[in-house]
Amino acid sequence: MADELENAPDGFQQLRAMLAGELKAPMGVTLGFRLVEVERGQVVFEGTPDRGVYNPVGSVHGGYAATLLDSACGIAVHSQLEANKGHTTLELKVSYLRGLSDRSGAVRATGRVVSAGRRAAFAEATLHDGDGRLCATATSTLLVFDVEPRPGGFLRG
Numbered sequence: 001m002a003d004e005l006e007n008a009p010d011g012f013q014q015l016r017a018m019l020a021g022e023l024k025a026p027m028g029v030t031l032g033f034r035l036v037e038v039e040r041g042q043v044v045f046e047g048t049p050d051r052g053v054y055n056p057v058g059s060v061h062g063g064y065a066a067t068l069l070d071s072a073c074g075i076a077v078h079s080q081l082e083a084n085k086g087h088t089t090l091e092l093k094v095s096y097l098r099g100l101s102d103r104s105g106a107v108r109a110t111g112r113v114v115s116a117g118r119r120a121a122f123a124e125a126t127l128h129d130g131d132g133r134l135c136a137t138a139t140s141t142l143l144v145f146d147v148e149p150r151p152g153g154f155l156r157g
Contacts, residue, residue, distance in 0.1 A: 011081035012040055025071075033068055033109075035075065041113040043075045048106045060100035065107075065127055069094055069138035072111025073123035077142050080116050086147040087121065089140055098135040105130015119144055 009017070015038045017023045028034050033047025045068055055061040070092050077087050100107065111125040121144055127136040 008083035010083045011078040011085065012038070015043070015075065015079050027067065027071065031064060031067060033071075036108075038075075038079055040079050041076060041116075043072055043079060043111050045072050045075075045109045045111075046106055047109075049100050049104055050102050054102075060102075060104070062094070062096060065096065065100060065136045066092065066094050066138070068107065068109035069111070069125040069127055069136060070140065072109040072125035072127075073138060073140035074111075074142060076111035076113050076123050076125070077116060077121040077144070080113055080121075081144065084147055085144060087142045087144050090120075090143050091141040092138060093140075094136055094138045096136050098129070098133055100129065100135060104135075107135065114139075116144070 014023065015035065018025065018035050019038060031047065031053065033045050035043060036046045037044035047068060049060045049064055053060050053064040070089055073092070074087055074089060081087065107127055107129050109125055109127045111123055114122040114124055121142045123140045123142065125138045126134060129135050
């Protein structure tokens, strides 16, 4: 058990493995978005919305943008976590500024840590469409906690 704790990857190492294609997050697979950049405290996700994420009124469901923004906030925090630490969203506030459609192109959600402590973290994110227009913003409060050692923490690629 002590070896598992000593050799466990920290959050940044886990995310570098995602970039290398070794690990996959199930939600990203389901909605067709992926992590494309990671630094400690800042990440970028990219996805291309299609009609598969439309709502009944003919535009991209707000949950698609909210999920990208929540992922960007959470994974930005994850990039700064020590090994065997986890996080969960306590609060997410999303502001929608421009609708998305299947003509929006590749959208990019950029998340960054505002402040991180031992038990709580605060992050913010922006979502831009393929033309670089700001479509939505978010702020998030996250709980940081201990987790049991586990290999990877994500699905294997």
